[in-house]
Amino acid sequence: MPRSSRAPKSPWTVARQTCTDCGRARSMAKNYDRSDLLEMVCAEVDRHASWIQEISERIMRNPEPGFREWRTAEYVAQQFAAIGLSYRTGLARTGVKARLRGNGDGPTVAILGELDSLIVPGHPFADPETNAAHACGHHAQIASMLGAGRALQAVIQHLDGDVVLFAVPAEECIEIGWRRQLIDDGEIEFLTGKSELIRLGEFDDIDMAMLTHTESGGNALGSVGDTHNGAVIKYVTFTGKSAHAGARPWMGINALKTAMHALTAIDAQSETLPDDWRVRIHSVMTRGGDVLTAVPAEATAEIMIRGATFEALTRGCELVDRCLRGAATSFGARIEVETMGAFMPLTQEDRLTEIVARGIREVVGAEAMGAPRHRTGSTDLGDLSLVMPVSHPRCAGAQGSSHGSDYVVDDHGLAAVLPAKWMARSVVELLADGAGEAHDVIRASGQRLSRDEYVNRRRTFQHVQNYGDLSES
Template identity: 30%
Template sequence: MKQLVYSVIDKHRDEFLELAELLFHTPELGYKEQQTKHIIQTFLKNHDIEVEKEYFETGFQVTVGNAHKPHIGLIAELDAIPTIGHCCANPLDNAAHSCGHSTQVVMMIAALLTLKELIDTNQLHGRVTLFFCPAEEFIDIEYRKKLIANKSIYAIGGKQNMIIDHLFDNIDCCVHAHGMGKFKKYRFNVQSSLAGFVYKKYHFQGKASHAAMAPSEGINALSACNLFLQAQALLRETFLDSDMNRVHGIITNGGDVVNSIPSDVVYEAYIRSFSTKALMTLNEKLSNAAIHCAKAIGAQCNIEEIKGYFPFNQDILLSNVVYQNMLSFVSPCEIQTDEKSIASGDIGDLSLFKPTIQFGYTGFKGTMHGNNLEVSEPNFVYSITAKVIAASVIDLLANSKCLDDICSSFTPQMSIEDYKKYVTRSCYEIDDLN
């Protein structure tokens, strides 16, 4: 059965490469992927696959197979990221597929088409849904806040909204893949972890006055921010190495003119950790530090907080299924395992509720998120990876014990209702804290 799948993917290779080229040259930011959506849906329609459901501006899903169970979910992300100087950057907003998301789309479609053929001919039984997810990149915040205000979305990330709307409820497990850039040694990556993060915007407010003639009449918001940065630096000695905590930010407004005491200063930051508990604790400590450092010199600090993504922990049993299918194409020494990446993704949120994996694949040159990223090995990226995905789904659908073991060993980490409360509580003021 797997050999048939491989031959079908090879037969349509040129068609997949044409789709890949078109998508790579049509980069769009999250919740704006209208052209991308049209290209994909047209391609699917030409292969007799109709859209099952649309949601959240540009997201949609398709399903092959009529059986209620078993039900496997596949993930493809639609959005690009601003990348100044990339040869394929959209001139309107510098969007480019320097994150490699367009490659996910093609490989998942390739896998789905081959699985459809097996299911349609009764060689395989079950159901496979391919979710085309918008807005994985945590960017373009002001635009997305407007969408939230208009009730078009609940939260910043695409999968966050899909989780809240119960779109993943009926699947047994979920398979995802993401480009891992250029590696000399490794071809694939399994069982890696991703950090979780919270986005913070600290707004320090003081009182303006003439910086030379009357500094005593002012309250320096930049000094309040500097005091907070010292507190932030001192907190680093409390970090546990195993949590791999990170705090990094920039001052996006440091005052208006040199000759005036700054009355408004804005510091934006990400707080990251591999531990959900450590992330929440550190987040609260930093909020208290900012507020009380400002108070210490008579200033105020108002904080805007947007919940980012949860830490991602791979499902080990599901990873093992994919790992075994990788071995048909590469040797064990070419597969990286157990990497801890400080990067984040909304796939972490999905892993709270369903057995989920995101394996990595190479075949690129240049730097991930860089202006020189391009696909250097199209056969590996689009064909070999699609074969691994399709073969893994075959194992899951054909071996009920394997899938039962995966599902029975998994425990959801919270309810959808509690999750919604957490991710949609986006702002708080000074009076809400201690």
């Protein structure tokens, strides 16, 4: 049972009282100023708090990995329909998008929620057949997106711009082999959902976006302003030559040992990259041979290179490629390296961050806000930040280690209700009074990449390189 249903005075309940005590008294007024609208959306979130928490918990118990979130997408569509919103489905396979139309033709602000789960065996809410599990809290994002949208319905006619509610697929960069097959079949071009949606033009009608992500640990109830590493993935196939492993191993070329040599060389050089590049290189062997009695003729591995900047990503990739090339030479094997972009580095827009931080502060209090920092994890919101201003606040409500089998949202009020409130407030701040704040954000953000420019940049990370030649062995 969520902690908020057990404890009558959880932190989100206290925050609820500070935000809404005087909102209902003005609900019948004909003319609203900004403060009226802010109070109204807070009151609406509180009124629908149980609904928001139920959505978060239901999706948590029904996880699906990226690009196959069919049931989750259908459930989101049902919720849109239930609150009277028309919507579009099947965007980048599973995305669902609805629009609230404001008064006028001002900027459009999107509130996003990510549909997908991870695959984490042993998680208490893992699917028993697929091991899919919400070990990153995306279910709470969907709930907070819906909660904020429902609150904004009460004031949208007083806002000078539109609001898009967008459930987006496949933020987690997992199941690379299967996604490569989707690419080969022409169903997608890029590995992650927001990249696909940018390519398909689904963000062309949006001017800025925000989503709130859960985290565990510490005492902060909310924060905003973090930066994140970008990431590149290399799918590597090591090809050797089979032989009898007991009778004549010298007649073969061991693909598994070639892979082990390459990964050891990569690990040995990790300290050669500057600390402020925040480079992380990690890998998993996905195949190591076929039978124990034969020298492995083929092995495969997935390698992820993360870095804080494009330069860091480039240098990290060069290091990995050098080690792979050296292993091919050492063992006389052939190595095929398919490089694919995963995530671009994330930088949040300063003016938008100020507005969202103000909303968080009004909801939880200054003393409950955390400080922004650099995170060496990655998100495809970094890709979106190349084409528009974005905000990626953090919220409390979870326990355990992110992406681990113990990561669970145990307070859906903190994880979904409070973020719904501060995102709704932020949208009001942006779009009230002629949408002056939103126009300021757009001006301050400067020139961003067009869709075509983004797609072309993303494609520069996609190529295939071969090292070694078996015919020479």
